[in-house]
Amino acid sequence: MKPKNKFQMQVLAASRILPPVTEAQTEWAYRNCMQHTGRRTAKGIVSCLECGHEWTDRTVEKQCACPHCGTKLTIADTRKQVFRQNEYFCIITVCEGFQVLRFFYLQSYAKAGEKVRYFHSEVVQRWIAGNGKHVTVAKLRPMGYFVDTWTFSSTLEIRPEKPLYNIIPTSVYPRQRLIPELGRSGYEKQLYGLSPFDLFHALLSDSRAETLLKAGQTDLLKFFAGNGFNRIDNYWASIRICIRNGYIVDDASLWRDYIDLLRFFGKDLHSAKYVCPADLNAEHDRYVKKKREWQENERREQARKKALEDETIYKEMKSNFFGIQFSDGRINVRVLESVEEIMQEGDAMHTCVFTNEYHLKPDSLILSACMDGQRLETVEFSLFKMQVVQCKGHCNQNSEYHDQIINLVKKNSRLFEKQITA
Numbered sequence: 429m430k431p432k433n434k435f436q437m438q439v440l441a442a443s444r445i446l447p448p449v450t451e452a453q454t455e456w457a458y459r460n461c462m463q464h465t466g467r468r469t470a471k472g473i474v475s476c477l478e479c480g481h482e483w484t485d486r487t488v489e490k491q492c493a494c495p496h497c498g499t500k501l502t503i504a505d506t507r508k509q510v511f512r513q514n515e516y517f518c519i520i521t522v523c524e525g526f527q528v529l530r531f532f533y534l535q536s537y538a539k540a541g542e543k544v545r546y547f548h549s550e551v552v553q554r555w556i557a558g559n560g561k562h563v564t565v566a567k568l569r570p571m572g573y574f575v576d577t578w579t580f581s582s583t584l585e586i587r588p589e590k591p592l593y594n595i596i597p598t599s600v601y602p603r604q605r606l607i608p609e610l611g612r613s614g615y616e617k618q619l620y621g622l623s624p625f626d627l628f629h630a631l632l633s634d635s636r637a638e639t640l641l642k643a644g645q646t647d648l649l650k651f652f653a654g655n656g657f658n659r660i661d662n663y664w665a666s667i668r669i670c671i672r673n674g675y676i677v678d679d680a681s682l683w684r685d686y687i688d689l690l691r692f693f694g695k696d697l698h699s700a701k702y703v704c705p706a707d708l709n710a711e712h713d714r715y716v717k718k719k720r721e722w723q724e725n726e727r728r729e730q731a732r733k734k735a736l737e738d739e740t741i742y743k744e745m746k747s748n749f750f751g752i753q754f755s756d757g758r759i760n761v762r763v764l765e766s767v768e769e770i771m772q773e774g775d776a777m778h779t780c781v782f783t784n785e786y787h788l789k790p791d792s793l794i795l796s797a798c799m800d801g802q803r804l805e806t807v808e809f810s811l812f813k814m815q816v817v818q819c820k821g822h823c824n825q826n827s828e829y830h831d832q833i834i835n836l837v838k839k840n841s842r843l844f845e846k847q848i849t850a
């Protein structure tokens with residue numbers, strides 16, 4: 429990508445004059461980023477995978493030094509012949525007033541009995557100005573499922589920002605050069621599990637990052653620098669209370685969750701009493717429980733509201749039919765006159781007449797057939813078809829009066845017809 433503005437042109441020009449990585453630096457990287465292995469066979473022959481020297485060792489030691497090259501080796505008891513490794517190494521330096529993070533891809537290819545072959549390639553440079561403005565210069569990395577697919581022959585060019593350039597290196601070269609803004613930020617060569625870019629960018633672009641670092645609130649720094657630093661806005665007032673009270677947040681993710689709960693319950697987020705709990709875990713759990721109870725109440729309240737609304741709808745749709753009842757002398761049938769009544773009918777008969785909301789269908793009329801005050805069956809009558817569509821006794825079983833009930837409703841269906849035309 430060609431530089432698009434003055435800032436990018438400045439960076440690209442500076443990038444061209446960066447000195448090449450020195451042999452001392454790559455030697456250090458190979459020694460400190462890579463694992464050094466002594467491969468031991470079942471017969472006790474050890475191959476130093478650094479220099480290729482082989483000797484016999486009948487101990488069960490897991491660590492040793494190669495008698496030839498002196499490299500400290502970790503013993504691997506394996507029949508494996510070829511060992512490959514890929515790592516990233518970072519050099520932190522300064523160029524033309526920019527803070528520069530140089531990332532090198534390191535590769536080793538070792539085969540038992542041979543001298544190791546190393547390869548390195550500078551793949552990414554992150555350039556950050558003193559105000560946090562930044563640009564990435566990188567080699568091409570075709571997108572794919574495989575992690576390490578840099579095109580080493582491509583040139584270091586300005587590239588659009590992508591998460592794949594946000595590398596957490598295996599090691600950082602110990603001699604670091606810092607721009608003055610970073611030098612006074614409280615940075616002391618510790619990354620707190622962050623990528624160097626996330627840490628530096630936060631420190632240079634937002635003074636609150638520096639405040640956190642100097643106050644020893646490194647978990648908060650890690651959490652917010654790693655998740656978009658501006659998200660701290662909603663918590664900053666409470667964080668200041670923590671800092672003022674010397675309260676160190678050890679688990680920023682839990683603490684943030686807890687603050688959200690306090691906020692939900694309208695607690696004072698400027699009060700140390702709330703934001704600096706002695707036992708964060710216990711307080712967090714207490715509020716989680718409280719919120720669950722609140723949600724449960726809310727659910728019940730919603731259900732109650734819906735029942736009331738349903739009652740209104742039911743009355744509007746069906747009140748024409750209220751009061752209709754008929755009997756053959758033994759069996760009494762009557763229209764159920766409220767959602768409440770239908771619910772009771774469903775509960776008593778163990779049927780789904782209420783849960784399936786038949787009462788909300790404009791077409792359905794729900795009737796109850798009883799004898800001597802005992803429920804026999806629940807009837808669903810279709811006002812469109814003018815016929816019984818369902819007639820169910822206890823637990824959806826037909827009662828012995830099933831046919832009689834259906835006939836009785838049929839005989840009286842003119843009562844419904846009259847109400848429709850009324």
Ligand SMILES: [Zn+2]
Pocket residue numbers: 476477478479480481494495496497498499
């Ligand atoms: Zn060796």
